[in-house]
Amino acid sequence: MDSRHLRYFVAAAEVLSFAKPARDLHMNQSPLSNRIADIELEVDVPLFDRSSKKVALAAADQGFLPQALAAVRAFDSVIRVARTVPRSPIERLGLHAA
Amino acid sequence: MDSRHLRYFVAAAEVLSFAKPARDLHMNQSPLSNRIADIELEVDVPLFDRSSKKVALAAADQGFLPQALAAVRAFDSVIRVARTVPRSPIERLGLHAA
DNA sequence: TAAAAATACTCCATAGGTATTTTAT
DNA sequence: ATAAAATACCTATGGAGTATTTTTA
Numbered sequence: 657m658d659s660r661h662l663r664y665f666v667a668a669a670e671v672l673s674f675a676k677p678a679r680d681l682h683m684n685q686s687p688l689s690n691r692i693a694d695i696e697l698e699v700d701v702p703l704f705d706r707s708s709k710k711v712a713l714a715a716a717d718q719g720f721l722p723q724a725l726a727a728v729r730a731f732d733s734v735i736r737v738a739r740t741v742p743r744s745p746i747e748r749l750g751l752h753a754a
Numbered sequence: 755m756d757s758r759h760l761r762y763f764v765a766a767a768e769v770l771s772f773a774k775p776a777r778d779l780h781m782n783q784s785p786l787s788n789r790i791a792d793i794e795l796e797v798d799v800p801l802f803d804r805s806s807k808k809v810a811l812a813a814a815d816q817g818f819l820p821q822a823l824a825a826v827r828a829f830d831s832v833i834r835v836a837r838t839v840p841r842s843p844i845e846r847l848g849l850h851a852a
Numbered sequence: 853t854a855a856a857a858a859t860a861c862t863c864c865a866t867a868g869g870t871a872t873t874t875t876a877t
Numbered sequence: 878a879t880a881a882a883a884t885a886c887c888t889a890t891g892g893a894g895t896a897t898t899t900t901t902a
Contacts, residue, residue: 673881673882674881674882674883675880675881675882676881685881685882685883686882686883686884689882689883689884690883690884693883706882706883707881707882708880708881708882708883709880709881709882710881710882711881711882
């Protein structure tokens with residue numbers, strides 16, 4: 657599972673919409689819907705109750721969203737830690753930025 | 755970043771080898787090396803000191819490996835939680851397995 | 853010289869885009 | 878009638894495989 661796709665799910669779950677987060681993420685509604693559908697297939701659990709006008713969290717979602725959020729945050733930490741690693745001896749001594 | 759690729763990094767970091775985890779993961783050494791190189795490009799930090807005979811964790815790795823492990827475990831939790839979600843009213847009541 | 857990593861390709865799966873259709877409101 | 882999600886189709890990117898080269902222990 658790609659962490660980016662899990663972010664699609666989190667974004668959709670937060671606003672209960674597929675079209676809106678797609679706009680926010682500068683992508684199309686179609687692939688966002690499809691990636692979320694992929695996740696549902698992968699974990700074999702329906703995560704949303706869909707209708708053409710609204711989207712609701714499925715009952716099976718209890719527990720999934722918090723875990724998804726935790727995973728996304730863990731990924732953010734990986735990136736953040738990597739970015740703040742001192743690269744040079746001088747940086748490692750905390751003397752000044754590169 | 756794909757969680758699978760982060761697992762490649764963790765596997766390689768744990769045994770300080772690219773060829774061995776590739777065998778364990780039933781894949782080739784080439785794509786495993788390439789995906790790890792991708793991660794280094796993505797986070798813009800060298801994670802390994804390479805030579806043709808050995809691989810060592812780069813200095814920049816301090817902090818990265820633990821975070822990577824945490825992220826991988828968070829992903830495991832996502833899958834696990836999803837898999838244990840009760841699907842039907844009967845399951846939700848804990849009466850018996852599907 | 854043997855084993856491991858890098859490199860150079862080839863191929864295919866899939867993520868994303870575009871267009872359209874369906875369906876609640 | 879409108880707006881949102883699903884669906885169909887196309888394309889291109891990139892992940893994985895295979896083969897080969899390089900390197901160092």
